[in-house]
Amino acid sequence: MNDMIICRCEGVCLSEVLDAVEDGANSVPGIKKRVRVGMGYCQGRVCQPIVRDILESKLGNGTKPHLQRAQNPVRPVILGDIVR
Amino acid sequence: MKVDVAIIGAGPSGLTAAIEMIENGLTVAVIDEYYRPGGRLLGQHYEDPKAAPDQRVWNGKNIADQLEKKARGLGVHIFTNVTAWSVSEKWKIHLSHPKINMIVSKVLLLATGSAEKALPIPGWTLPGGISIGAAQTFTNLHRVAVGEKVLIAGIDPLSLSVMIEMKNAGIDVAGMVLPPISPASGNHHTPVQTVARLKDVAGLAPNSFIRTFGKYALAWFPRLIAHALRFNFLKVNGVPIHLRKSIVRIEGSEQVEAVILQSVSADGKPVGQAERMEVDAVCLSAGLYPLVDLAETTGCTLVDIPELGGVIPLHGPDMTTTINGLFVAGNITGIEGAKVAIAQGQLAAVSILKSLGKNGSITVQEAKMEMEKARIQSPLRFLPNIDEGRTKLNKLWEKEGVI
Ligand SMILES: Cc1cc2nc3c(=O)[nH]c(=O)nc-3n(C[C@H](O)[C@H](O)[C@H](O)COP(=O)(O)OP(=O)(O)OC[C@H]3O[C@@H](n4cnc5c(N)ncnc54)[C@H](O)[C@@H]3O)c2cc1C
Ligand code: FES
Numbered sequence: 001m002n003d004m005i006i007c008r009c010e011g012v013c014l015s016e017v018l019d020a021v022e023d024g025a026n027s028v029p030g031i032k033k034r035v036r037v038g039m040g041y042c043q044g045r046v047c048q049p050i051v052r053d054i055l056e057s058k059l060g061n062g063t064k065p066h067l068q069r070a071q072n073p074v075r076p077v078i079l080g081d082i083v084r
Numbered sequence: 085m086k087v088d089v090a091i092i093g094a095g096p097s098g099l100t101a102a103i104e105m106i107e108n109g110l111t112v113a114v115i116d117e118y119y120r121p122g123g124r125l126l127g128q129h130y131e132d133p134k135a136a137p138d139q140r141v142w143n144g145k146n147i148a149d150q151l152e153k154k155a156r157g158l159g160v161h162i163f164t165n166v167t168a169w170s171v172s173e174k175w176k177i178h179l180s181h182p183k184i185n186m187i188v189s190k191v192l193l194l195a196t197g198s199a200e201k202a203l204p205i206p207g208w209t210l211p212g213g214i215s216i217g218a219a220q221t222f223t224n225l226h227r228v229a230v231g232e233k234v235l236i237a238g239i240d241p242l243s244l245s246v247m248i249e250m251k252n253a254g255i256d257v258a259g260m261v262l263p264p265i266s267p268a269s270g271n272h273h274t275p276v277q278t279v280a281r282l283k284d285v286a287g288l289a290p291n292s293f294i295r296t297f298g299k300y301a302l303a304w305f306p307r308l309i310a311h312a313l314r315f316n317f318l319k320v321n322g323v324p325i326h327l328r329k330s331i332v333r334i335e336g337s338e339q340v341e342a343v344i345l346q347s348v349s350a351d352g353k354p355v356g357q358a359e360r361m362e363v364d365a366v367c368l369s370a371g372l373y374p375l376v377d378l379a380e381t382t383g384c385t386l387v388d389i390p391e392l393g394g395v396i397p398l399h400g401p402d403m404t405t406t407i408n409g410l411f412v413a414g415n416i417t418g419i420e421g422a423k424v425a426i427a428q429g430q431l432a433a434v435s436i437l438k439s440l441g442k443n444g445s446i447t448v449q450e451a452k453m454e455m456e457k458a459r460i461q462s463p464l465r466f467l468p469n470i471d472e473g474r475t476k477l478n479k480l481w482e483k484e485g486v487i
Contacts, residue, residue, distance in 0.1 A: 005208045006268065014204075014268060049201045049373060049394075050268055057267035063390055067395060070377035073169035073178070076115070081169070081180050 006054075007047035009040020010017055017051060021058045028052060028068045038068055086188045087111040087161070089436060090177050092168045092378060093195035095123020096422050097414030099151040100429030101193055102160045108437050108444055113161040115168050118341050121155075122148025124415075124424055127220040130245055132463040141157060141445035142463065145225060145421065147420055160184075174409060191436050192382075195429065196375045196394065198415035202368035203238060206333035212340030219245045220379050229255050231365025235343050236260040237331045239278055241466055246367070248321055248350050257323045258363055261345055262330040265352040269370065274352035275327050281468060304452065325412030332358055334366055372419045384410055387480055389474025392418030392467070400481045402448050403432040404439075409453045411436055418473060419466045420459065427451070427458035 009070060012035050015067045020034040028051055031037055037051050038044030041073045044051075075083070089105055091098045094116035102112045120126070128144030135142070156162060163181065170178040175192040179185055201215045207213065214222075214230060216238065222228045223246070233256045236243050261275045265360055318325045330352070332344040343366060346358045373394040376386060385398040385406040396417055403411050413432035414425040431451040433442030446454070457472070465475070 001485070004204055005209050006267070008209055010092070021209055024243040029137040043377070045199055045375075046202045047378075050204055054267045058269050064390070070380040072381050074381060075167045075169045075172060075180070077169045077180050 006050055007035075007037040007040060009042050009046070010036045010038075012037045017054055017057070018058075021055065026055070026059060027065055028055065029077075031055070032068055043070070043074065044068060085113060085115045085184050087160070088189060088440065089193060090114075090115065090187050090189035091173075091193045091195055092116075092177070093123060093164060093414065093416075094121035094152075095197050095199055095414055096125050096147070096151070097197075097424060097425040097429035097432070098123070098193070099148075099155055099309075101195065101413055101433040101482060102152070102155050102162075102473075103158060104430055104433035104444060105437060106155070106158045106160050108266075108442055109160075110437065110440065110442070113163065114155070115163045115166050115177065115187070117167040119164065119165050120148075120154045121162055121164060122430070123208065125151075125218070126225045127223075128422060129224040129249055130349060131461070133483060135461075135463070141380065142422075143350070168378060171378055173382070175182035181392045182267035182365075183193055184235045190440065191411065193411045194379050194397070194410070194415060194416055195414045195432075196378060196416050197421055197425075199375045200372055201370040203263055205237065205264055205331055205368075207340070208366075208368060210334055210336050210340050211338070212336065212365045213334055214365065214367055216246050216367045217242050217372075219365075219367040220249065221251050223250050223255070223420040227253075229253070229366065231340075231363065232256060233258050233363045234365045234367060235331070235341075235361065235363045236367045236369065238263050238371075239283065239325060239327065240369055240371065241368070241464055242372070243369035244325075245464060246369075247323055251323060258361065259324045259326055261346070263368075263370065264330050265348070274329065275348065275350050279327060285336065286288045312389075321451045323327075324372060331366075335360075340364055340366055372415070374416045374418065374442060376416060379405075379412070379416065382407055382410055385475070385484065389418070389473050389476055391469040391476065396477075398480060398484065399477070401452060401478060402435040403428065404435060406484075409439075418470065420470060421462040421464045423462050424455065425457040427455040431455050 015034045020031045025031045037047050088110040091114045094114045102114050105295050106112045125144035125148040132142045167180040168177050175189045177187045200215045209360050219230050263269045329345050332346050335342045342362045343437040346354050346357050374396050379397045387398045388395045397405050397412050411432045413428040434451045
């Protein structure tokens with residue numbers, strides 16, 4: 001069960017996310033910085049809501065943890081589109 | 085390219101807004117990253133028992149085609165297959181387009197819709213594991229069967245509706261089961277919680293899926309919790325709805341071959357032996373959330389309102405946000421059906437027209453009433469406490485939003 005994939009883009013498993021929480025991560029960005037969830041092609045569209053649920057249940061204080069901030073560009077773009 | 089209003093998202097809300105604005109003298113561009121306009125309308129195809137007898141079939145694809153034709157005919161610039169990857173203030177919209185890399189506009193309307201929540205269970209990334217929304221699009225838009233024998237994990241209004249759509253298309257749906265009780269799937273999928281949510285949604289709007297419960301009439305719903313939990317399943321359209329079984333994992337070496345199911349008690353504890361069922365596709369349904377990524381980069385205030393589906397841009401009853409010249413419409417403001425999205429598009433459009441000193445085909449006040457009407461007439465209701473959510477939002481807006 002712990003080896004279930006949570007972040008498809010970066011291939012991060014549940015056990016790694018739980019280890020990050022164990023290690024003291026108490027926010028979505030905190031987990032992201034430790035194990036790269038949300039840093040892949042979809043920029044967390046798939047994994048972030050799951051990570052948020054996991055954190056909520058692990059921290060257990062009833063508040064929903066904040067999402068990571070969306071960054072520009074919000075989708076993958078080719079360099080040519082940016083430098084034009 | 086320069087226009088009065090740029091709209092991101094060519095779903096029902098974006099297209100409706102575009103038509104209203106161009107008809108009243110504004111120039112409009114609509115950008116969508118999908119290959120054709122229509123947004124989530126494209127996958128929708130079901131009976132709407134609340135509509136007039138000659139409009140009972142809700143065919144989203146036809147409605148999308150009509151909206152597109154009308155908008156193009158009036159001169160709306162519609163860009164498809166083009167992503168808006170960044171917006172900067174007042175307003176520069178950056179595009180992934182071979183020739184036009186930027187649109188400059190006076191007003192920006194964000195109509196980016198919603199996204200599906202993933203439902204992680206062991207094996208969910210195997211080929212054959214797909215989201216319920218993808219199953220809907222394959223079935224109704226592309227006319228492709230997602231499998232020979234399909235299991236649906238997640239019992240909610242959307243998955244019930246897609247199940248009926250798949251059955252109508254002749255696909256063998258082997259059953260519907262609950263997601264696992266686990267922190268990764270949100271810990272809220274016990275039989276009691278699931279039936280309570282269904283009851284709330286169903287009780288508020290007697291909609292298509294109530295009818296499909298057939299002999300279980302509306303009056304029966306208050307007692308449904310007790311009953312459904314005593315029986316092991318209900319049958320809807322010949323498909324067993326297992327309210328007391330959850331999926332444990334998906335098995336297969338190269339692709340989905342089987343699922344392991346576990347009977348659970350009313351509060352979600354495993355009882356008895358697990359069982360194996362051979363299927364070649366599993367549809368996963370965990371709910372929808374508003375897509376706010378672009379909104380977030382504009383710096384507008386966001387608020388978390390679970391009753392509306394999660395984090396949304398703080399906005400007023402006329403669809404204005406905390407940033408001058410930035411408006412929102414559709415599912416980005418909360419998860420509701422397509423009829424509400426259309427009415428919200430109309431409302432945002434007349435608000436924008438007003439802000440630019442022009443008159444719309446109806447007043448802002450009338451458009452608000454149209455939206456309330458659409459909410460009541462919606463055949464599909466996703467969240468039980470939308471009205472509560474809207475009240476919360478309005479309070480927040482009065483406190484913090486007004487600029
Ligand atoms: C999987 C799923 C199934 C649904 N099924 C139903 C149903 O059966 N019945 C029902 O009434 N409602 C359904 N809904 C709700 C649905 O969201 C509304 O019916 C309605 O389509 C919302 O309209 P909208 O205009 O807000 O957004 P949408 O119809 O979602 O359209 C938004 C559009 O914005 C585009 N977009 C987003 N970001 C960008 C960007 N950065 N650049 C370019 N384009 C972008 C997307 O490609 C999309 O086409 C479903 C929603 C989902 C997600
Ligand atoms: S699934 Fe994690 S970044 Fe895409």
